[in-house]
Amino acid sequence: MRERGQREVFCGLTGIIWLHRKIQDAFFLVVGSRTCAHLMQSAAGVMIFAEPRFATAIIDERDLAGLADANEELDRVVGQLLARRPDIKLLFLVGSCPSEVIKLDLSRAAQRLDRTHGGVRVLNYSGSGIETTFTQGEDACLAALVPEMPASRATTPELLVVGALAEVVEDQLRRLFDALGIGPVGFLPPRRAHLLPAVGPNTRMLLAQPFLADTARALENRGARHLPAPFPLGAEGTTGWLRAAAEAWDVPPATFRAVTAIGEQRARTAIARHRERLAGRRIFFFPDSQLEIPLARFLSRELDMRPVEIGTPYLHRAHLAAELPLLPEDALLSEGQDVDRQLDRCRAARPDLVVCGLGLANPLEAEGIPTKWSIELVFTPIQGYDQAGDLAELFARPLLRRAALAV
Amino acid sequence: MQLAVWTYEGPPHVGAMRVATGMTGLHYVLHAPQGDTYADLLFTMIERRQARPPVTYTTFQARDLGGDTAELFKTAVQDAYDRFQPQAMIVGASCTAELIQDDPGGLAKALRLPVPVVPLELPSYSKKENWGASETFYQLVRTLAGPQVPPPGTPRPARGPGVAPSCNILGPTGLGFRHRDDVREIAGLLARLGVEVRVVAPMGAAPADLARLGEADFNVVLYPEIAGQAAGWLARSFGQKATRTIPIGTNATRAFVEEVAALAGLDPAPLLAAEGSRAAWYARSVDSNYLTGKRVFVFGDATHAVAAARVAAAEMGFRVVGLGTYSREFARDVREAAKLYDVEPLVTEDYLAVEAAIQAAQPELILGTQMERHIAKRLGIPCAVISAPVHVQDYPARYSPQMGFEGANVLFDAWVHPLMMGLEEHLLGMFREDFEFHAEAAPSHLGGGSQPVAAAEAAVAEAPSGPIAWTADGEAELKKIPFFVRGKARRNTERFAEERGIRSITVETLYDAKAHFSR
Numbered sequence: 001m002r003e004r005g006q007r008e009v010f011c012g013l014t015g016i017i018w019l020h021r022k023i024q025d026a027f028f029l030v031v032g033s034r035t036c037a038h039l040m041q042s043a044a045g046v047m048i049f050a051e052p053r054f055a056t057a058i059i060d061e062r063d064l065a066g067l068a069d070a071n072e073e074l075d076r077v078v079g080q081l082l083a084r085r086p087d088i089k090l091l092f093l094v095g096s097c098p099s100e101v102i103k104l105d106l107s108r109a110a111q112r113l114d115r116t117h118g119g120v121r122v123l124n125y126s127g128s129g130i131e132t133t134f135t136q137g138e139d140a141c142l143a144a145l146v147p148e149m150p151a152s153r154a155t156t157p158e159l160l161v162v163g164a165l166a167e168v169v170e171d172q173l174r175r176l177f178d179a180l181g182i183g184p185v186g187f188l189p190p191r192r193a194h195l196l197p198a199v200g201p202n203t204r205m206l207l208a209q210p211f212l213a214d215t216a217r218a219l220e221n222r223g224a225r226h227l228p229a230p231f232p233l234g235a236e237g238t239t240g241w242l243r244a245a246a247e248a249w250d251v252p253p254a255t256f257r258a259v260t261a262i263g264e265q266r267a268r269t270a271i272a273r274h275r276e277r278l279a280g281r282r283i284f285f286f287p288d289s290q291l292e293i294p295l296a297r298f299l300s301r302e303l304d305m306r307p308v309e310i311g312t313p314y315l316h317r318a319h320l321a322a323e324l325p326l327l328p329e330d331a332l333l334s335e336g337q338d339v340d341r342q343l344d345r346c347r348a349a350r351p352d353l354v355v356c357g358l359g360l361a362n363p364l365e366a367e368g369i370p371t372k373w374s375i376e377l378v379f380t381p382i383q384g385y386d387q388a389g390d391l392a393e394l395f396a397r398p399l400l401r402r403a404a405l406a407v
Numbered sequence: 408m409q410l411a412v413w414t415y416e417g418p419p420h421v422g423a424m425r426v427a428t429g430m431t432g433l434h435y436v437l438h439a440p441q442g443d444t445y446a447d448l449l450f451t452m453i454e455r456r457q458a459r460p461p462v463t464y465t466t467f468q469a470r471d472l473g474g475d476t477a478e479l480f481k482t483a484v485q486d487a488y489d490r491f492q493p494q495a496m497i498v499g500a501s502c503t504a505e506l507i508q509d510d511p512g513g514l515a516k517a518l519r520l521p522v523p524v525v526p527l528e529l530p531s532y533s534k535k536e537n538w539g540a541s542e543t544f545y546q547l548v549r550t551l552a553g554p555q556v557p558p559p560g561t562p563r564p565a566r567g568p569g570v571a572p573s574c575n576i577l578g579p580t581g582l583g584f585r586h587r588d589d590v591r592e593i594a595g596l597l598a599r600l601g602v603e604v605r606v607v608a609p610m611g612a613a614p615a616d617l618a619r620l621g622e623a624d625f626n627v628v629l630y631p632e633i634a635g636q637a638a639g640w641l642a643r644s645f646g647q648k649a650t651r652t653i654p655i656g657t658n659a660t661r662a663f664v665e666e667v668a669a670l671a672g673l674d675p676a677p678l679l680a681a682e683g684s685r686a687a688w689y690a691r692s693v694d695s696n697y698l699t700g701k702r703v704f705v706f707g708d709a710t711h712a713v714a715a716a717r718v719a720a721a722e723m724g725f726r727v728v729g730l731g732t733y734s735r736e737f738a739r740d741v742r743e744a745a746k747l748y749d750v751e752p753l754v755t756e757d758y759l760a761v762e763a764a765i766q767a768a769q770p771e772l773i774l775g776t777q778m779e780r781h782i783a784k785r786l787g788i789p790c791a792v793i794s795a796p797v798h799v800q801d802y803p804a805r806y807s808p809q810m811g812f813e814g815a816n817v818l819f820d821a822w823v824h825p826l827m828m829g830l831e832e833h834l835l836g837m838f839r840e841d842f843e844f845h846a847e848a849a850p851s852h853l854g855g856g857s858q859p860v861a862a863a864e865a866a867v868a869e870a871p872s873g874p875i876a877w878t879a880d881g882e883a884e885l886k887k888i889p890f891f892v893r894g895k896a897r898r899n900t901e902r903f904a905e906e907r908g909i910r911s912i913t914v915e916t917l918y919d920a921k922a923h924f925s926r
Contacts, residue, residue, distance in 0.1 A: 006483070007466045011442025031408075033502035033531060038417035039445045041796075042453070051785065055412045061532045063408055064506075073408035080410050084759075097440045097503035101472070129442025130469040130503070168887045175914070262915070270922040340490060359447035359459065366457035386918045389925035 005338025008359050009288060009313055010375075011129030012137025013094065017044050018379060019141055020053040022164045025089040025193050028054040029081060030127070031074065031106060032096030053088075055081065059098055070104055071112070078113050082120060089119070090193035092141065095126035121148065121193065133313040135211040135289045135378060138164060142188055145196065146218035149188070152200030159185045159245055160197055160224060162216065163209030166381035167191070173232075173384060176242060179259045182249045188215075199224050204248050206241060208232060208383060210323075211290040213316050230322040231291075232383045233391060234298035235267035240322065263385035270389025271302055274396040279304035281352035281399070287311035287337050288357055288374040295355070295377065297326045303392055307331040308349045311342065353395060370398050413758045413778045415733035415796060419529035419539025420501045421446055426543040426633075427497060428460040428581035429610035433547075434493035436484045438476075438511050439501035441466040453799045454582050463487040465504070477509045484515050488522070495551065495614035496520065497543065499527035523614070525550050535756075537632040537708065537734060540580055544609055545636040551617040556644040563646040566624060572671035573603040573623045577638055577649075578630030579610035584711070584795040585809045586610060589629060592811035593654060597627070600664065600678050602671050609633075621645040625670045629653070629810065632708055632734055655714035656722055657684040657815045684815035690723055701826065704729035704770035706753070706761055706779055707794025709737030711809070713744045715774050715793045718818060720748060729753065729768040731761065758782075772826060777801070789825035793818075875904050881912045899924050 013036055016028040030036050037056035044052070057077045062068040074093075082088060091113070093106045110124040125140040126132060132140055142162065152158060159182055161173065170187055177185045186197025201223035207216060210231055220226065229244035230237045239260055246256045283305050285292040292312045299305040309332040317324070327333070334342070339360075346354060347367070354364055354371045361371040372395055382391040420437055427435040428450050437443070444464050450456045465483045467476050484498060498511040512526025525546050529539045566572065576593065579586035587610075594604050605623040606616045620641060626649040628638045638649040648670055654663035661679060668675035689695060703725040705716045709732040719725040731753025732741045738754040745752035753764050762782045765773060773783045773790040777797050783790030792801055793809075808814040877885070888896045896917070903920035904912050 006444075006464055007441050008444045008447070009441060010445060011440070013442070014445075034411075034414055034416075034418040034535065035420075035443060035502050035531070037411045037414040038421065039442075041413050042417075042445065042449055052412060052781075055410060056414070058409045058411050058414070059532065060409060061530075064532055068408070070408065077408050077410045097442070098506060100469075101503055101506045128469075129440040130467065130472065133441065168884075171884075171887070266918060266922040270925040273925055340486075357448075358452045359444055360451075362451045362455060362457060363459045386921065389922060393925070 001332060001334040003334055003336045003338045003341070005336075005341065007133075007313070007337045008286070008339040008357060009337070010134040010357070011039070011097070012127035012132030012134065012140055013039060013096065013129075014043055014134055015127060015137025015141060016040065016054050016094065018164060019138060019189070022191065023090065023189050023193060024191060025087065026053065026092060027081070027085060027088040027090070028092045028094055029078065030054070030056040030094045030096055031099045031104065032056055032059065032094075032128075033098045034058055036096045036098075051085070053085075059102075064102065070102075071109055074104075074109050075113065075116070078117070078122075082117055089121065091117075091120055091122045092144070093122065093124040095124065095128055095131075097128045097130050100126060100128050100130060123148070133287075135209070135291075136214075136314070138209070139212050139214050142212065143214040143218045145189060146199070146215060146222065149196045149222070150198045151222075152198035152203060154184075154198070154200060154202045157202050157204050157248065158198070158200075159183065159249075160188060160199065160203050160205040160219070161185060162188045162205050162207050162212055162219065164189055165208055165383060169381045169383050169387060172386055176259065176263065176384075177245070180242070180246055180249070180251050180256065182245050182251065204245070206245055207319060208241075209291075210294055210316070210319055211314075213314075213319065216319065226319075228318075228322055230297070230326070231294040233291075233294045234302045234388050235264045235271065235385060236301060237294060237298055238267065238383070238385050238388070239264055260385075267385040267388035268302075270386075271392045273389065274392035275303050277396045277399055278392065280306065282306045282308050282349070283395075284308045284346050284349060284351035284354045285310045285312075286339075286342060286346075286354065286356035286360060286374070287313040287334070288355075289378055290314060290316070291374075291377055292355070293320055293323050293327065293333075296331065297323050298391070299395060300328050300331075301326060302388075303395075305353075305395075308351050309334055309342075309345060311335075311337060313337070353398065355395075370402055372398050409757070411758065413781065415756050415758070415776065415778060416535035416537060417446075417796075418502055418531050419534045419536060419542070420499060420527075420531065421449070422536040422539025422541070422633075423497060423499060423527055423529060423543040424450075424460060424462055425536075425540050425580040425582045426547065426609045427462060428456070429579065429583075430608075430612050430614070432494040432613040432615070433461060434487055434491050434496050435460075435462045436480070436487050436496065436498045436511070436515070437462055437464050437501055438480050438483075438499070438504035438509060439464045439466065440503045441468050443501050443503075449582055454802050455799075456581070460581075461491065461493070467504075472507070476504075476507060477514055480509055480511060481514050481518060484520075484524075485518055488518075488520050493522060493614075495523040495525065495547070497525045497527055497547070499529055500531075502531035505531050523550055538736065540633045541636050544580075544633060545640060547609075547614070548617055548620060548637040549640060551614050552620045552641070552644070555618060555621050563624075571601060571603045572625075572673065573605050574625050574627050574667070574671070575605050575620055575623045575647075576607045576627045576629060578628055578632075578634035579607065580630075580633055581610065582795075583610070583630065583633075584797055584801065585807060585814075586630070588806050588808035589810040589814065591806070592808040592813055593627065593629065596654075596660075596664065596678075596682075596811050597667065599682075600667060600671070600675070601673050602667060621647070623647065625649065627667065631710055632737065653710050653714050654810045655711070655814060656718035656818065657687045657812065658721060659714060659717065660684070660811050660815065682812055684812040684819075686722065686815040686819035689816075689819050695724070695823075698823065698826070699724045701725045701772055702728045702768070702770045703772045703774060704765050704768050705793070706731045706733075706765075706773075706775040708732060709734040709740050711794035713740055715818075716744055716748060718815070719774065719822075722815070723819070723822065725772070728770050729764055731755065731764065772822070774822065791822045791825055875901050875910060875912060877912045878914075880914050881917055884914045884917055896921070 106124040114122040125144040127137040203224035227244040230240040232241040727748040900920040
């Protein structure tokens with residue numbers, strides 16, 4: 001089902017909130033309005049920063065009236081910023097709705113500033129609401145990094161894992177690839193700007209996240225080949241994801257089983273503890289991050305939950321090709337949103353658990369409908385075998401809590 | 408273009424949302440791009456409201472820009488009316504929609520809805536949140552109370568015999584800093600004085616209530632940034648006088664009681680004799696001696712900043728070394744106040760300018776907003792919050808007004824608390840060798856962000872690990888676990904290993920244990 005109407009989702013600017021933690025010497029300068037600045041601080045401002053690594057260049061009347069040359073103004077602001085933060089090695093100029101509607105050319109501005117500030121690489125991407133939804137901001141950011149990646153001269157296959165992952169997850173996956181004899185392995189994004197992995201015709205990429213359409217396309221344009229796989233959520237998803245690489249590397253099945261069996265068993269043990277609480281429960285997903293389909297697959301196949309509706313902001317059929325056949329047939333798949341109608345469907349269905357954004361979560365709780373706020377799924381390590389139990393727990397916790405509270 | 412690390416106010420449409428969300432029976436249709444619904448979170452998460460804000464967004468996307476965004480807007484207005492059946496509506500544009508110029512007011516009018524529809528002109532690139540709230544409230548009051556305005560020159564009818572004097576309370580909104588409890592505190596004070604409160608607005612009022620505003624004898628304006636303009640119009644239209652004293656602090660509360668009593672024709676003496684703040688005695692008690700002359704920097708909206716400076720100087724015995732505001736519309740009040748303390752007034756919305764001024768003034772305490780907490784952390788200075796913008800921790804569950812006598816008590820506790828911690832830190836600085844109070848064990852949550860981490864690491868390192876050894880990679884993996892659960896992970900893993908006779912803990916053991924104990 002496709003729907004259009006009011007969409008209760010974040011814009012791509014919010015990707016900055018985790019990306020600036022991941023790439024530790026990058027700074028994100030949003031070129032936008034006071035609304036953009038307000039969004040960023042409402043989302044991140046509860047953390048008290050000594051030195052935040054994001055800011056907004058707020059467009060004012062003089063810029064709009066043409067009284068000030070917007071490009072000169074931007075140069076001034078960037079100069080001011082870099083003087084304050086000499087430790088910054090990579091600066092992203094992040095486009096917003098206002099900067100796109102007035103057609104401020106940030107890609108040219110980035111090229112210009114890149115020449116004038118030696119030692120600081122200046123790139124740009126769009127995180128505007130009119131172009132991007134929530135996690136698509138990461139897609140746009142990573143796609144902007146792809147041309148920066150060095151060309152690989154490798155004559156044997158190299159693995160590239162794409163999508164921001166928690167550091168502990170990255171380390172676990174690296175160990176698994178080592179044990180399987182798969183390598184060398186690069187990760188995009190890297191932890192530091194200068195550690196960008198190489199890419200070339202022998203690059204095989206595994207997507208760790210389902211929202212990376214543009215990044216994957218840009219990597220393919222540089223010769224990389226996509227390894228179709230389910231996403232590494234849960235025991236089954238992780239094994240399927242690793243198998244895609246193992247097959248590309250011709251890892252003998254016996255080796256593959258030997259390496260993955262322990263982790264898979266461990267994941268199943270950890271998941272099993274939550275099955276009792278979750279099995280048979282009906283779950284409803286509002287669209288948010290594009291993680292909804294792999295999550296619904298995990299919850300239905302490994303925890304016996306029953307998805308009622310699976311909403312997603314966008315559905316990339318090619319990247320989800322390994323996921324879609326695994327979904328239960330009676331689940332309604334909806335792309336896009338008309339939030340009031342979706343709420344009507346949700347209330348009528350009376351699901352046992354609703355996965356939704358923070359704008360809807362407390363109001364639904366107040367109506368007596370248990371919720372799991374979806375943004376946490378982007379901020380928490382959930383991929384791989386050793387996080388499978390944690391992932392299940394994220395869904396069990398709201399139910400556990402409702403059972404525990406006696407007020 | 409202005410470089411904004413943090414911004415003190417949101418865009419003006421957020422001000423309009425605060426008015427709409429505070430009220431009942433009013434719906435706001437906002438022409439805005441996808442993503443601007445983030446503002447709902449301010450109300451559902453930061454203020455923890457139990458219902459969605461009464462706001463419908465058009466959430467247009469890039470592909471809509473080529474098409475008919477005006478039609479999109481009209482459909483949204485009609486759908487919102489049909490679904491929510493409000494008593495009145497407001498319509499307007501956010502910053503991006505302002506650029507595409509669809510004229511929300513004209514489009515909504517063409518729909519001929521059977522309720523008042525108030526169009527809002529909120530210039531997003533020159534005005535800000537408080538202005539937006541003020542303008543929205545003013546336009547609503549004018550539209551809804553306008554039909555009741557008597558002909559010019561009509562004198563206010565005298566109050567009948569036996570009728571209690573009455574007032575409205577103006578200014579509280581959704582997402583206001585302590586508005587919820589300020590209203591309760593002041594309404595209680597007014598009731599005990601013998602004044603009847605007719606309408607509290609915008610917060611809690613319906614459009615029909617705004618139509619009745621003219622009936623009260625006078626207005627109590629709690630937040631001039633939001634209600635000053637509307638109160639001015641009510642004074643001109645209905646001859647209602649308005650209070651000018653902001654009852655923050657013991658002295659100001661007393662002055663406020665006297666002002667209200669004069670407007671109502673009542674005697675304030677019995678109430679003033681019966682009530683007062685505990686803070687007044689606390690500040691006189693010898694324990695507060697060390698507060699004398701503490702250098703304090705004050706920044707916030709104009710109303711709270713001026714009030715806080717007054718309380719700091721006269722009721723706490725601090726020395727005000729800096730005073731500033733981001734409320735340009737009320738800059739004059741702050742400039743006047745700054746003269747009292749012989750400091751240079753700071754009127755700016757530039758966070759970096761505030762940081763520079765604080766650094767130059769070297770205060771021992773900062774009274775400011777959520778943004779000053781960032782500065783305080785960077786500079787290692789104690790800090791308390793006195794004004795919006797604030798985050799979730801400043802919408803507390805407990806009763807915590809800033810106004811009235813109880814408000815004065817709250818201020819005393821809130822401002823002294825970080826200083827106590829500051830004193831502890833000084834002692835720590837003097838006796839670094841103390842086995843218990845070493846620097847890493849400092850409990851203060853201010854002025855040393857990394858210290859709790861260090862303390863926890865130290866505690867983990869000191870924990871006896873028994874006969875079971877950790878391999879280097881196991882130990883390294885353990886360090887990747889967040890510090891606040893690391894101790895527990897270590898204990899669980901060791902217990903797990905002990906029970907199974909494992910002598911050497913590897914990464915695998917760690918995760919086996921994790922899976923075992925996971926629940």
